[in-house]
Amino acid sequence: MHKKRVVIGFIGTQLDSGKGAGRWEKWRPTVSLVQHEDMVVHRMELLYTPAHHELAHQVRTDIAIASPETTVRLVPMAIADPWDFGEVYAKLFDWTQAYRFDTEREEYWTHITTGTHVAQICLFLLVESRRIPGVLAQTSPPKRQQMGDPGSYALIDLDLSRYDVIAQRFGAEQRDAVDFLKSGIATRNARFNALIDEVERVAVRSRAPILFTGPTGAGKSHLARRMYELKKARHQVEGEFVEVNCATLHGDGAASTLFGHKKGAFTGAAADRAGLLRTAHKGVLFLDEIGELGLDEQAMLLKAVEEKRFYPMGSDREVASDFELIAGTNRDLRTEVAAGRFREDLYARINLWSYQLPGLAQRPEDIEPNLDHLLARTGAELGRTVRLSAEARTAYLRYAQSPEALWSGNFRDLSASATRLATLADSGRIGLPLVEAEIARLQWLWQPARDARDGLSGARAADAIDLRALLGEEAVDAMDLFDQLQLAAVLRVCRQARTLSDAGRQLFQASRAQRTVVNDADRLRKYLGRFGLDWDSAIRAER
Template sequence: MNILVSLLGSTLDNHGRGEGRWGVWRPSVALAMQEELHFDRYYLLYQPDFRALCRRVEEDIRTCSPDTEVIAEAIAFRDPWDFGEVYSKLYDFSREKNFSAEEHDYYIHITTGTHVAQICLFLLNESHHLPGKLIQTQPTRRNCARGSFTVIDLDLSRYDLLAQRFAVERDNDLDFLKSGIATRNARFNGLIETIERVAIRSTEPILLTGPTGAGKSQLARRIYELKKMNGQLKGSFVDVNCATLRGDQAMSGLFGHKKGAFTGAVSDRAGLLKAADGGILFLDEIGELGSDEQAMLLRAVEEKRFLPLGSDREEGSSFQLICGTNRDLNAEVAAGRFRSDLLARIDLWSFELPGLAERREDIEPNLEYELNRYAEKSGKRVTFNREARKRFLEFALAPGNAWPGNFRDLNAMVTRMATLASGGRIDLETVNREIARASGRHPDAEPDAGLASLLGADYAVRYDLFDLAQLKKVVEICRQSKTLAEAGKKLFAVSRRNKSSSNDSDRLSKYLARFGLDFRTL
């Protein structure tokens, strides 16, 4: 069933008198004259003062389309230019009819009525209270009475050009959140896509979890900058490390204080929540907050109100909260160190950022990013020579390299190498010294050539020193022995004497296999 909702046009629908009215364009009647359209039901909304005009238009609609059921609905507007009143009355109409787009096809006519009424119909259609498609009519010279019509579908994804523009804009937003880094990790890219949608559409708290150095602070700032670019924020980005807040200083720092509230409070202080009004408050390491601060923060997030220390008057601040932590807050709740109600409030949008070791394919593009950052800060452009770059990436991508400090480690390594680079080029020697430093060896100490040839140049970051010391002795014995059995007898002599080992060769083979080695290739 096709159902039309239209407002009676007190001016446009009142054109013409007698038989002459059929020669002029009247929007409400013209809709019933369209050969390509047929409406089974026609809701004609009118103001009571125009009841006579409504009856005349009703009759003319039935004349043009006898099969159309015309339902005239009176809606009284005290002031048809009062947006609040008009929207409220049209909203009530939509709720009363309980239109269902799944059962029928709906058209909302937006040509008649005041501009305010047309805007209200548009908004109700966009919010699906009046579902369906918009229809717009206009007069034409060829058939002046019938005119023409245009159907507008607010599903903008149907419009190819608009869809392309939205796609480009979204790609730009994603690129911005990733600081322009062409990241390759599928999990991280999917995470950023979700964060972009949430950042643009929501003002609810966001919780960023993940290991230290995974980029939580930087991402929080990029979310702020993205929202500000889109005109969604007017306030500042306030970055707070909760691990630095203790005692009265924590309360005072967050919520402010009045002069004399405690020893040392020599003047009023607004507090960081107030500073974030209209912007974003980023609480890094939120798991470090004390219980009293947690309780006050919960109220501030829910009610946008808080009480500064020493004050009997509440302050207000409307901010979006982003929290960061490397702790398991559910475990903290279980241990009684974190409020369950606060966690429930800040955990609506929770995103776990993977560490660098889980995003090894992103190391190479991040390497370029770190070099660019160094250039911006120092004013000096530095690059790797080919051999040095290859060597560093071998080290960086090695499975045994855990990157415990994540991007902070990468930034520190690049900064050191770039600073020591001669002539703006990082050479192999500089890279090897940095790898030695990262591997826990003295930079001037020579690597073990024997183990390096067997296990790879990055062996020192993949195996514990304990295992390497043992393996070095085992390899030495194997190389001195003619057969696997002979090496096994030497290595497990005590076990043989005590009869605690029955197959020395098998035992030795399994040990070497742990390192990907075979006796025949030693």
């Protein structure tokens, strides 16, 4: 399908002017664009200031005579000072935001021969930043002026890598994009800020897959959606943002959900289904928890990523989908590859741009700006302003930034905490008593995780492994804490192992290599015997 050609440009208040029959004997840049026999302009967006309304209508009439197949849209722009860079850029920027570009059906030429030098610079920047998709067009008069000669034209396809100096001079847009990815939150963590800076550059320059690794709630899904919205604003994607949590996909439903199926492909397939990969055509597909996909689905996904084509279930005909992939996982896919649970070739394909998102506990300096952002957002939803008192803020941050605050749910925990504070605040004021109650709630929430983190230390460890039930109160009290902890750790390995020999191999995996006679089971049996235990008594609480 041939795309329709659309030209965007300012009217030339001097070069395009002229009245009477003599105007056809002079070279007029805007009119000349439609006079080339080997090129058709289907539509022209002709920008002009209200002061040149009459000239704009004259040019439109002349274009209709020279090229009846060209539609001209007159676009008035109320620019008071055409030499004011800030005013001209703002007007053009607003117009590009409102204009509905259709890059699938149309190609865009931005004509920079006419208009003030300021207007030409602004148009250049908007094309360079992809606010206006397409190429620049420069027209030139004929070497010898003669009636009907349209002169020549040249197209300039901006290669961003050749204009790094200009890009640096106008770095404000990049800073705005980074701020957008961070939702306007003034994050302070240097590692996270550096990560977002690079993600912004990759988002606007690359269509390759991107992999986000990090704990649940670290913001992988949120960042993926913001990347899509940034690409959408730059006209780099036209389709939808499609998100799927791979942990919810099982059996035939997994392949059907992703790749679609033909009617009758399996029991329950009562009708054709397109699948989410096709829904994401020309857009972005975010596969959260990609490590949960089965090996068969991984193989199908690899083909779809590499070739942009795949077979729906039960179909012998390929379908196409040109999507961009962002993947997320809370697993270490390197380990999954080594264990044979994740395909090495797929990992290599999605690992070109790989980023480890730190959890909230690793970004304590970012808790305060994120808390303020969440309180403001929740307050807006509740229809009131919500603020922490000075002493309440100090108390909350003292706990929130301490090692005692685990933030095991990351931003989900912080969002829930902010919601509770904002909802319970009388007259929108969060005082110290409310914060103290919230801290107590968080401590209760994280107690099981804290116990696991601390390794069930001290007497609690002994109690949790039931040493007193196994050995008796007097025997445990007579043991050193070191022996209690060591025995508890050994018993935990025993209760997770299949056999005595299996437990021995795990416990003595290093020292066994130094022995000429290896009998791990006998070594473990003798260790347990020191405390009056055998294999059956060591594991009976579990089996």
